[in-house]
Amino acid sequence: MNDLAQLNSKPFSDPNVPKAVVSRLSLYLRELQQLLRVGIATISSSKLGRRLGVTGAQVRKDFAYFGQFGYPGIGYRCEELIVQIRKILGTDRTWPVALIGCGNLGQALLGYHGFSKQGFCVEVAFDVDPNIVGQTFEGLKVQHLDHLPQIIEQRSVKLAILAVPANAANKAVDELVKAGITGILNFAPVTLNVPKNISVVGVDLAMELEQLAFAVVKQVAK
Amino acid sequence: MNDLAQLNSKPFSDPNVPKAVVSRLSLYLRELQQLLRVGIATISSSKLGRRLGVTGAQVRKDFAYFGQFGYPGIGYRCEELIVQIRKILGTDRTWPVALIGCGNLGQALLGYHGFSKQGFCVEVAFDVDPNIVGQTFEGLKVQHLDHLPQIIEQRSVKLAILAVPANAANKAVDELVKAGITGILNFAPVTLNVPKNISVVGVDLAMELEQLAFAVVKQVAK
DNA sequence: TAGATTGTTAATCGATTAACAATC
DNA sequence: TAGATTGTTAATCGATTAACAATC
Incomplete structure (x- = not known):
């Protein structure tokens, strides 16, 4: 990447970036890391796209939201692009x-x-379960939820993975939000009620399987 | 629902149904089941939409792909709509x-x-791990992957959840496809190479967290 | 009946793709 | 240089929203 690209690169907080673009960024990142592992140092937008089921034009357009990372006639250098995407996503550091x-x-x-x-x-x-609080898993001692505010403030934790039963989810979320968590990965199969400055990504096993069931039935119908 | 609605309802295999619509169908289903649990029997498109962050128009349009399920002046009957959505998704039966x-x-x-x-x-x-094959979890005895074809054919299994290490994923997928699996829920953090008549839904924890990191950083920048 | 809400059409909005000059 | 590929613009495509007659 040349110096001009650095200078011209748009701010990463551009509010106009569609969600779909950001999610493809994660996909590109994963694939580029895979490419690097198998010893491929450089790749064109169309080849990268083909591996992921998107067009080359879309790959280029997606990156263009954030700057100029490619080399005309050559393509993209995997190692460089990985660094750039991590910077964009904010994963060029470790998140607790x-x-x-x-x-x-x-x-x-x-x-x-x-x-x-x-x-x-x-x-x-x-x-919150007294049978679980105090136990140690993978070297980590489970704390009672009551201690959440002080602990996460002290460590500036912003992200939480919510893996509680459905009926406990929204009560837990209120605590998380009050404590200053701003991003929640939700495994509970319920809609979370959160203020609009809080981000939620949901993973619902039943819902994912339903998508597959529909696709399978549709396929059979053909 | 009146009889005409039944007659007029479009085939569920309509190839024009966008993916996004099907995924919202799952979301509606989950919310309607929740509504029923708290004793709400009827709901309007706009109220249902508000709970899920979509417009009433979109809710109505989504259902309109498949038939006429609502009552002008009243809204939708939760119980009826649940039945309809399950029929559409293909979950009005049990999938092994x-x-x-x-x-x-x-x-x-x-x-x-x-x-x-x-x-x-x-x-x-x-x-495939000899330390795991033969063990019983939740009343289920783990079989060796070699026995996959005969077992899933005998039981007509069409869906698989793939929870193997990344480096084993694509080899396992080849086996699954050969054996007749047509829908795969993939937890391995790699792109699966499958024929185009096979459906894949991926769940990648790192990717979901990346989406949250980006959203949190963007929010802070505001 | 009056009020509420659907199903559907037309208008708007946004995202994807095609095309190509600029570049290596 | 010739060939390949980018970044970007304009054209296309598809999805969302607004509006409203029909209906309960």
């Missing part, structure tokens, strides 16, 4: 994450270190 | 699901019975 709910799923998430490579680290874990 | 990979995450998913209410039942579980 709070885990709320250390039951079945919560414990599995603690054991899954896949996202630590991407700049996220579950540093604190909470629950 | 195969779980591939019974490590950390796989075991947690087995323990999470949240999606069984929605018509999905993990009936068979597979792994």
Whole structure:
């Protein structure tokens, strides 16, 4: 990337960036890291797109929201582009994450270190069940939810993974918001009520399976 | 719903239905079930929309792809609409699901019975690790992946949850596709290469957290 | 009946794609 | 240089919203 690109790059907080673009950015990042692992240093927009089911034009347009990262006649250098995307997403640093709910799923998430490579680290874990509070999982001692405010303020935690039962979710969310959490990854199968400055990403297993069921039925109908 | 609505309802396999509509259908379904639980029998498109962050017009348009389910002047009857949406999604019956990979995450998913209410039942579980094959989790004995074809054919399993390590994902997928699986819920953080008649829904924790990080950074910048 | 709300059409808005001069 | 590919503009496509007659 040349110096001009740096100077011309638009502010990363451009409010006009569509959500779909940001989510593809994550997809590009994952694929570029894969490319690097298999020893590919440079890739064109159309080749990158083909791997992910999008057009080359879209790949270029997506990056163009944030600056000029490519080389005409050559393509994109994977290593450089990875650095740029991480900077855009804000994962060029490590984010401490709070885990709320250390039951079945919560414990599995603690054991899954896949996202630590991407700049996220579950540093604190909470629950309300007296049988779980005080236990240690993956070297992390579960705290009572009552201690949330002081702990996450002290560590400036902004992100939380919510893995509590559906009927406890919205009460927990109120606590999280009051404590200063601004991004929530929600595994509870309910709509969360949050102020509009709080971001929520939901993962609902049943809903994902429903999408598949529809697609499978549609396919059979053909 | 009147009889005419039945007669007029478009085929559920209408290829023109956008993906976004189908995914909102799942969201409506979840919310309607919640409404029913709290004793609300009837709801207007705008009230339902407000709860989910979409407009009333969009709610009505979404349903209009599939038929006429509402009552002018009254709204929609939750119970009826639930039945209709399940019929559309194909979850008016139970789908057997195969779980591939019974490590950390796989075991947690087995323990999470949240999606069984929605018509999905993990009936068979597979792994390749000799330390895991043969063990029983939640009353389910883990089979070796080699036995996949015969077992899923015998039970006509069409859906699989893939919870294997990233480097094993694409090899496993080849087996699944060969065996006749046509819908895959992928938890491995890699792009799956599948024929175009196979549906894949991906859940990547790192990617979801990245979306939150971006949103949080953007919000702070305001 | 009057009030409320649907289903649907037309208008608007936004996102994707095609095309191509500029560049390496 | 010739070939390849970018960044960007204009054209296309699709999805959302506004509006309203029909209906309960």
